[in-house]
Each structure stands twice: as structure tokens, then as C-alpha cells.
Amino acid sequence: MKLKFLLIAAFATILSLTACGGGGGDSGTPNVNNPASLVKKDDTVGTGAEAVSGKTATVTYTLWLYSASAADHKGARIESNSFSYKLGTNAVIPGFEQGTTGMKVGGKRTIEVPASLAYGDRGSNGVPPGNGLVFEITLTKVE
Structure with missing residues (x-):
């Protein structure tokens, strides 16, 4: 149960970063x-x-x-x-x-x-x- 919660939390974090433009892309990268x-x-x-x-x-x-x-x-x-x-x-x-x-x-x-x-x-x-x-x-x- 704990592992399932951690996976869901990690997935939600990745989605939120993707949606707001964070977590990758070339923003701020020379x-x-x-x-x-x-x-x-x-x-x-x-x-x-x-x-x-x-x-x-x-x-x-x-x-x-x-x-x-x-x-x-x-x-x-x-x-x-x-x-x-x-x-x-x-x-x-x-x-x-x-x-x-x-x-x-x-x-x-x-x-x-x-x-x-x-x-x-x-x-x-x-x-x-x-x-x-x-x-x-x-x-x-x-x-």
C-alpha cells in the first residue's frame, strides 16, 4: 500500500512539473x-x-x-x-x-x-x- 502511494505521488509530481513547464525543457539552459x-x-x-x-x-x-x-x-x-x-x-x-x-x-x-x-x-x-x-x-x- 505504501509503495502504491509513493508511485502515485511520484507520478502526480511528474505530471504537475510537465504541466507548468518545469522539470525539463530548455528554460534557463544555455x-x-x-x-x-x-x-x-x-x-x-x-x-x-x-x-x-x-x-x-x-x-x-x-x-x-x-x-x-x-x-x-x-x-x-x-x-x-x-x-x-x-x-x-x-x-x-x-x-x-x-x-x-x-x-x-x-x-x-x-x-x-x-x-x-x-x-x-x-x-x-x-x-x-x-x-x-x-x-x-x-x-x-x-x-
């Missing part, structure tokens, strides 16, 4: 796929022209999904490419522009971008909603 803020790390400091607003930067980059449990936070690799863009024109995600501004030609930088400075809750082409990103960027030219 997102392990999203850095808390933008992180910039210079792997090589360049010596050429500086990437500043109004200038066109040419970069080579590799992109990974952010993963707190992966080495260097580099989860699944998404892409690798080269392109040019004009700084200060919102041509790229905010985290990418903030991460490249101030670099000098010849420099290589790793940036960790939170979802709020990337694709946010909507995600994009291989980037799940709410996921942060890791870029390795080499600045090859500034005009």
Missing part, C-alpha cells in the same frame, strides 16, 4: 550551439591595408557551425569560399563585418559569431535556427 558574444582571435596579424568602413575587402573564409563540445568550437563544416564586399553597407551578416573590421591584409582571424549577429532564429542554408557560427577568415585585399 544553448551549447551558440557563443554568448562575438569572439575575435587573430591567428596572424596582417601588415597591409586595413579593412575599414567604405572600403572593399576581399576575403577567403571557411565556415563551421558553432559547437561548444567540438575542438576550437568548430562543429560541422558548412562551406569555404572567397568573395569581396564593401564594409559599412550591410552586405554580410553583422558578425562577419564586425569580425573583419580592423583586420589588415595578410591577416588571418578566427571569429565566433552568436546567432543574434548571424541568422538568428530563422537559420539559413545549412545553419539551423539559433545556431552560432565559427569563421576562419584571411583578408587578401582592401581597395
